[in-house]
Amino acid sequence: MxxxxxxxxxxxxxxxxxxxxxxxxxxxxxxxxxxxxxxxxxxxxEPGKTATPTGEEKVKKTKDEWKRSLTAEQYNVTRCGGTEAPFSGKYYKHKEAGIYTCVGCDAELFDSGTKYESGSGWPSYWQPVDKYAVREINDISYGMVRTEIVCSRCEAHLGHVFKDGPKPTGLRYCINSASLGFVPENEENQQEK
Ligand SMILES: [Zn+2]
Known part of the structure; x- marks a missing residue:
């Protein structure tokens, strides 16, 4: 027991x-x-991480590799934070339906449906295709307080975002044409032109 x-x-x-x-x-x-x-x-x-917020591997290249894969203007804008002259870029007046991509890594950035005529001289959009497609950085250069926008995947400088955009977001993503590629709607599953 x-x-x-x-x-x-x-x-x-x-x-x-x-x-x-x-x-x-x-x-x-x-x-x-x-x-x-x-x-x-x-x-x-944080820049320099190996993955984007959505888990994609970041695209990293050396200065020389970027120079070889981009035109001089694309390199100056995307890797050196340059700005193309207003009213000069190839996508400023572009109205075709499709997706604007990053010139550095082909990531999808902006839908033509969110592009609008801002009068600024640069392609303008009221939102990116995905909130994680771009990353915001405080920019205090040139005596101004601005918010820089870079590609989440390859850190390419794209432009800036301002709070004077149209509804529904009230935002204006002011982007350099030199930072962008474009895939027309009917070719979105094919190679970018
Ligand atoms: Zn990119």
Whole structure:
């Protein structure tokens, strides 16, 4: 009888141990939360990371490799933060339906449906195709406080975003044509022209 009692106690003990594991596992699951948010914040804000916020691998090239794959103007704008002359870019008056892509890595950036005539002299859009397609950086150059926009995948300088755009966002993504490629709507599954 005593042996049976000891066996019962042991069994109950094991049972409660097992039960104890559940809240422990749950606790460690909830502890993971801050780590997740740290990771996503790092992806969303830090250059030099290997993945975009959506988990895509970033495109990285050396200066020489970028120079070889871009025209002089594309290199100056996308890799040196240059700005093309207003009213001069090839997409300023472009009205075809399709997707504007990053000239550096072909990432989809802006839909023609969000392009509008801002009068600024640069292609203007009221939102990117995806909030993670572009990354915002505070820019205090030239004595101005502006928000620079770069490609999330290859860090190409694209332009700036201003808060004087049309509805529904009220934003104006002011983008250099030299930073962009274009895939017409009927060729979106084919190679970019
Ligand atoms: Zn890019």
């Amino acid at each position: 005593l042996k049976l009692l000891i066996a019962m106690t042991l069994l109950l003990g094991t049972g409660s141990l097992l039960l104890n594991m559940l809240p422990v596992a749950h606790k460690s699951g909830s502890r993971r939360q801050p780590i997740f948010s740290l990771v996503s914040r790092a992806h969303a804000t």
